[in-house]
Amino acid sequence: RCRCPAHSNTFHQDYSIFTLYYILYYIYMCVCVCVCQMASSNIRYGEGVSREIGMDLQNLGARNVCLMTDKNLSVLPPVKAVLESLSQNGVNYKVYDDVRVEPTDSSFKDAIAFSKNNSFDVFVAVGGGSVIDTCKAANLYACHPDADFLDFVNAPIGKGKPVTGALKPLIAVPTTAGTGSETTGVAIFDFEPLKAKTGIASRALRPTLGIVDPLHTLSMPERVAANSGFDVLCHALESYTALPYNQRSPCPPNPINRPAYQGSNPISDVWSRHALNVVAKFMKRAVRDPEDLEARSSMHLASVFAGIGFGNAGVHLCHGMSYPIAGNVKTHSAKGYSVDHALVPHGLSVVLTSPAVFNFTAPMCPERHLEAAEILGADVRRVKREDAGGVLADTLRQFLLELQVEDGLGALGYSKDDIPALVRGTIPQERVTKLSPREHTEEDLSELFAASMKLY
Ligand SMILES: NC(=O)c1ccc[n+]([C@@H]2O[C@H](COP(=O)([O-])OP(=O)(O)OC[C@H]3O[C@@H](n4cnc5c(N)ncnc54)[C@H](O)[C@@H]3O)[C@@H](O)[C@H]2O)c1
Numbered sequence: 111r112c113r114c115p116a117h118s119n120t121f122h123q124d125y126s127i128f129t130l131y132y133i134l135y136y137i138y139m140c141v142c143v144c145v146c147q148m149a150s151s152n153i154r155y156g157e158g159v160s161r162e163i164g165m166d167l168q169n170l171g172a173r174n175v176c177l178m179t180d181k182n183l184s185v186l187p188p189v190k191a192v193l194e195s196l197s198q199n200g201v202n203y204k205v206y207d208d209v210r211v212e213p214t215d216s217s218f219k220d221a222i223a224f225s226k227n228n229s230f231d232v233f234v235a236v237g238g239g240s241v242i243d244t245c246k247a248a249n250l251y252a253c254h255p256d257a258d259f260l261d262f263v264n265a266p267i268g269k270g271k272p273v274t275g276a277l278k279p280l281i282a283v284p285t286t287a288g289t290g291s292e293t294t295g296v297a298i299f300d301f302e303p304l305k306a307k308t309g310i311a312s313r314a315l316r317p318t319l320g321i322v323d324p325l326h327t328l329s330m331p332e333r334v335a336a337n338s339g340f341d342v343l344c345h346a347l348e349s350y351t352a353l354p355y356n357q358r359s360p361c362p363p364n365p366i367n368r369p370a371y372q373g374s375n376p377i378s379d380v381w382s383r384h385a386l387n388v389v390a391k392f393m394k395r396a397v398r399d400p401e402d403l404e405a406r407s408s409m410h411l412a413s414v415f416a417g418i419g420f421g422n423a424g425v426h427l428c429h430g431m432s433y434p435i436a437g438n439v440k441t442h443s444a445k446g447y448s449v450d451h452a453l454v455p456h457g458l459s460v461v462l463t464s465p466a467v468f469n470f471t472a473p474m475c476p477e478r479h480l481e482a483a484e485i486l487g488a489d490v491r492r493v494k495r496e497d498a499g500g501v502l503a504d505t506l507r508q509f510l511l512e513l514q515v516e517d518g519l520g521a522l523g524y525s526k527d528d529i530p531a532l533v534r535g536t537i538p539q540e541r542v543t544k545l546s547p548r549e550h551t552e553e554d555l556s557e558l559f560a561a562s563m564k565l566y
């Protein structure tokens with residue numbers, strides 16, 4: 111861990127020659143490692159802006175475009191608007207609308223086969239995180255035809271090889287608010303052999319352009335707005351409370367080896383905190399009234415802001431624990447999601463553990479937890495630092511209750527007997543869980559799952 115004089119005061123008053131060497135060594139280390147970097151896609155925002163996409167494709171000189179979406183969206187206004195722009199500009203394209211909602215390794219492979227079979231020169235993803243992530247993977251493997259599927263998948267599940275070749279341009283048109291996938295270099299899927307989600311993370315996957323057209327969010331069903339909004343909430347909260355960037359290890363001196371998830375840092379804080387403010391102000395309105403364009407537009411932007419925040423800082427326990435919650439689902443069928451398989455929507459799988467998680471992490475940075483509770487509407491004037499976790503947990507529970515969220519993991523069909531499997535599925539998620547500000551044992555994870563069985 112980087113412990114430099116600028117970030118800790120563990121130095122003694124007796125300045126011997128050894129202390130001097132010690133300080134110089136750590137100053138040297140800090141020059142190498144105490145850095146943070148902001149990376150993001152280009153983002154274009156505005157009502158009706160997706161009508162420009164045909165011109166963008168022309169400007170790129172696209173000859174054979176792959177348009178990806180899911181079955182449900184393929185007949186809805188967002189896809190219609192994009193297809194109209196393509197036709198008006200004479201763009202040649204093929205549609206792939208078999209994206210699975212909450213994709214799996216096999217659904218990724220199907221989309222990859224489609225892309226390998228056609229030599230596409232630009233990819234366009236119109237949909238939520240499921241579509242954008244599938245499109246990123248299709249682009250990646252079509253450009254690396256000899257790679258094995260697991261080559262680029264995060265270690266320890268895959269080989270975690272760095273992406274060295276160039277990918278084709280990808281334009282993402284998000285229709286949920288949302289995963290922020292239009293800003294990140296991450297593609298998440300459910301790895302069925304393990305019953306847990308994992309992903310591919312590389313800056314190379316980042317879309318070239320995100321076209322954020324708030325009109326597209328108007329057709330979101332109520333639960334899609336709620337669940338994708340909870341994803342925004344957790345991206346903001348987790349990135350804001352993640353282990354600080356100067357305490358993360360290892361700290362590779364060569365920039366190419368630094369992970370995208372760097373820990374909380376002064377740049378990502380701006381985006382995460384602002385996203386949380388927008389969620390606090392607009393999320394309830396956006397869920398309750400599908401015609402509230404101001405609220406839905408604001409949430410659409412908040413998902414971009416939170417995406418930039420977590421795309422650089424990372425997420426931690428809510429996301430790490432959500433992957434087995436989504437992967438072990440047996441029967442839960444999500445209200446408002448017109449799909450033919452059991453499913454725990456991503457945002458729901460993430461938010462159900464949030465009261466327990468932030469109660470657990472608060473002792474490491476109580477000020478940030480209190481600030482988050484205050485932004486979400488709690489009166490924190492007389493709250494002691496040691497009560498920060500309890501206050502944020504109560505505030506979150508109240509927020510979930512008001513948005514009619516299922517009463518904990520129990521309501522999704524999980525019981526105490528499932529906890530060992532849920533813990534086993536969390537262990538390999540160290541890419542994110544190591545960003546938790548508080549170190550944790552398997553015992554701690556069991557307790558967090560147990561505390562999330564019932565919320566109200
Ligand atoms: N890449 C990342 O950075 C990242 C971050 C968080 C989550 N994710 C992943 O994203 C996926 C979840 O994505 P999501 O929450 O955006 O939802 P989604 O893409 O799974 O879509 C959910 C449902 O809503 C429908 N839908 C989407 N937009 C609509 C609209 N405008 N009108 C009507 N129906 C609409 C879809 O057809 C689908 O049935 C998960 O697999 C999750 O793991 C990725």
Ligand SMILES: *[C@@H]1O[C@H](CO)[C@@H](O)[C@H](O)[C@H]1NC(C)=O
Nearest residue numbers: 181182183185331446447448
């Ligand atoms: C898409 O989903 C919405 C609600 O989730 C539903 O009302 C609509 O009928 C679905 N459309 C298709 C084509 O499945």
Ligand SMILES: *[C@@H]1O[C@H](CO)[C@@H](O)[C@H](O)[C@H]1NC(C)=O
Nearest residue numbers: 220222223224225226227228
């Ligand atoms: C690939 O193309 C061939 C011939 O055009 C077709 O028969 C086959 O079904 C295609 N496969 C996929 C996965 O699209």
Ligand SMILES: *[C@@H]1O[C@H](CO)[C@@H](O)[C@H](O)[C@H]1NC(C)=O
Nearest residue numbers: 465466469470499500503561
């Ligand atoms: C919060 O954590 C404390 C211990 O740190 C525990 O006693 C309490 O039950 C927890 N509360 C919730 C709601 O998880």
Ligand SMILES: [Fe+2]
Nearest residue numbers: 289341456460
């Ligand atoms: Fe997420």
